[in-house]
Amino acid sequence: MASADITFWNGNKSHIRRQYEKALITLCLQHAKVRNVAFRVDETDYPQPEDEGNIFALGYDALVTVDGNQKFAGKSLIKIQTPLCKDLLSHRLLIINRKKSDVFTSVTTSAELRLLTAGIPATWADADILRSNSCHVYEHGELHDILNALGNGQCDYVPLGANEINAIFNEFKCAERGLVLDPHHVIHYPLPLVFYVNPARADVAHWLTVGLNSAMQSGAFDKLFNEHFPGTFAKLNIKQRRLHRFSNPYLKSVKFD
Incomplete structure (x- = not known):
């Protein structure tokens, strides 16, 4: 070269x-x-x-x-x-198992959300960030593996950036797996x-x-x-969702344009 x-x-x-x-x-x-x-x-x-x-x-x-x-x-x-x-990737929306929709409807606080288990593909930065915020994390495989784990009940939700969650949902045929996009919550940490x-x-x-x-x-x-x-x-109603603001231990203050 x-x-x-x-x-x-x-x-x-x-x-x-x-x-x-x-x-x-x-x-x-x-x-x-x-x-x-x-x-x-x-x-x-x-x-x-x-x-x-x-x-x-x-x-x-x-x-x-x-x-x-x-x-x-x-x-x-x-x-x-x-x-x-911009700040899109920092806003993590949740793919959940349709069978557990009522669980996420009843969650009102970040403390309650921390008791549920996030499914994260191996090596993704989210795993350490969520663990540092006292969240339960199931870290395993690649994205298709963790979506299978969500369908099998090994984790409760998979958080993905607002910039890509709809595309991933469709690309991996999540609806056919019995998964849905949670309409209530958004987790934010600088990313x-x-x-x-x-x-x-x-x-x-x-x-x-x-x-x-x-x-x-x-x-x-x-x-x-x-x-x-x-x-x-606007499409994802992010401003209307319940915001759970977490920190990123690897970053200090971040300014988004």
Whole structure:
């Protein structure tokens, strides 16, 4: 790979996030006026956390991940601090088993919610965040595994970002599994998506910073965001839901644009 080429790793995430993040980095490079550079997207999934944490050693130049991702703890990298999904991913809505709908209707406090068990795919950041907030967590397998576990009663709910929950619900045929989207609750903990860049690619970090700032100032970022996540807060009635505000132990205060 020539040094001027860019390889963007876009694995280990939902299809809707892959689409948005691929379009976003393309937009940033366009606004940075990057030309004559080969840009490649690799969507290989790496289920082992150590493989994801060593992604730059595997030859990748940039990725999008949650800020504070512990798989990268202690790793050398360049972080671009600007949140890329506003506050949508921080709002976690719940997929539940239809048979337990009455349980969630009766829950009124965060203390009561903590007594129920969250199902989280292995290596997702949510597991440690929820455990740090005294929640019960069943951590296992990949997303399809944890949805099967929800259907089998091994956990009580699966929290997913407002930006992707409907797409995941449909993609994994949750209704056919006897699952429903809980209409009552939303869990919030700071979970901004940011660019991580290979520490050897300061040029890529510069291009992404310049391009992202330009796209935000021109309105192109908001246009792209709204094309991928149109009216999500209103469609999901997020403001009308019972809010459970939890902390993210890996982040201090986070400002969302």
